[in-house]
Amino acid sequence: MISSGVSIGVIIASLVISLAAYIWLSRREGTYVNILTPTFLTGVPAYYLLPLVYIYATDPDFSSYACVYVYGTLAVESWAFVLAYTRTRNTVARARGYSYGNFTTLSLMCLVFGCALYAPVLLEFREYLLDPREIYKLTRTGFGHQTFVSSTLAYLAIIFILFTKRSWLTKTFVVVVASGLLLLHGSKGQVLTVILLLFLFQVYVRRRRIALLPALICSLGIAVIVVALFAMTMTLGDGPVEALQAISEYSDSTRNAMLVIDSRLPTQYGRLTMEANVYGMIPRVLMPGKPKNFGVFYLAEEFYPEWFDADTGSPDFGIGVQYADFGALAIIYLALFSMLKGGLARIFVNRLKLTKHPADFFVVAFLADISVLPFGGAGWLLPVAILVAMLVRFASRIGVAPRGTPSLKPNPVA
Secondary structure (H helix, E strand, O other), X not given: OOOXXXXXXXXXXXXXXXXXXXXXXXXXXXXXXXXXXXXXHXXXXXXXXXXXXXXXXXXXXXXXXXXXXXXXXHHXXXXXXXXXXXXXOOOOOOOOOOOOOOHHHHHHHHHHHHHHHHHHHHHHOHHHOOOHHHHHHHOOXXXXXXXXXXXXXXXXXXXXXXXXXXXXXXXXXXXXXXXXXXXXXXXXXXXXXXXXXXHHHHHHOOOOXXXXXXXXXXHHHHHHHHHHHHHHHOOOOOOHHHHHHHHHHHOOHHHHHHHHHHOOOOOOOOHHHHHHHHHHHOOOOOOXXXXXXXXXXXXXXXXXXXXXXXXXXXXXXXXXXXXXXHHHHHHHHHHHHHHHHHHHHHHHHHHHHHHOOHHHHHHHHHHOXXXXXXXXXXXXXXXXXXHHHHHHHHHHOXXXXXXXXXXXXXXXXX
């Protein structure tokens, strides 16, 4: 087993390398809030800071190989994304046929439909309205088409209203109501998603440039919000030390990945990834016989059978899923995947600068790892994100004459 000192050194080295990639991209973009911010806002605490607290408080029980592999892969992923993003050509095809006249109507429709879709769930579990986390636990199976779709509709309501010329009061109303709907889902991450959408909109639609100090202040504010959300949904002990240790134990994706690496689990040869991308996209209401132990849930059944049998959620295994599928070659797969994401992110950021349209913003948010499609257990939902973007573009043209190339028009966003 690895010593605490060595594991801390490995984690810090990986953090420094990853932060170097972030700073390099930020200087290239001219803003320290950018396409990588959502990933780093959640990833730095979850993958680095909280594991450091956990290791300091307890003795590490993983091997040197597993620790170096996990944190080496995280560093490689960061640089693979950044290099692909900055090396992709800064050109896009001409974008035509975009419309901008009915965003308010679409926003309100998404908000109403999202509330209506989730209302039966709230009625069924009305005794837990003051404890949404319990609703979240009880609706993990069999309620996906209601919980996930209503969440996506709430995000779309926020995105549409941001692109309107309505007053700040109208926009605040929609954002607050949609956030309230998301709070009733009981997921901490969905509330954070709203904040990240607002930041991304300011940078890539409003074209605001945020310097290092304001970015750090914003990050600190978001960290306070995240801790508050943890305090609302977890038993944190009797004091600050116990509270911090409880939160660090919740951040377990890297430890679970090391658990997979150190195990004798047979190589799955891509089966888990394939199942996540196939079964994960099929609603259980359409496939009653869909297995529960597909994709990452297979690892949950293998390593946390009591948790799996209780059906209260699945632990996060991070890159352990890819390691279970491809063994030591997982780092190559993940590096290539990060390069693909980086290249696509650059393409859609360029499109967004040209179109200033919610359809392209939705895909940019998805590629920035903002959970606008919070489908639990699913694989990479890029085809779904593209489909949603196409529907958004089509819906925005209903009853409104499309424009030509948006770059030749005034900025349609107020």
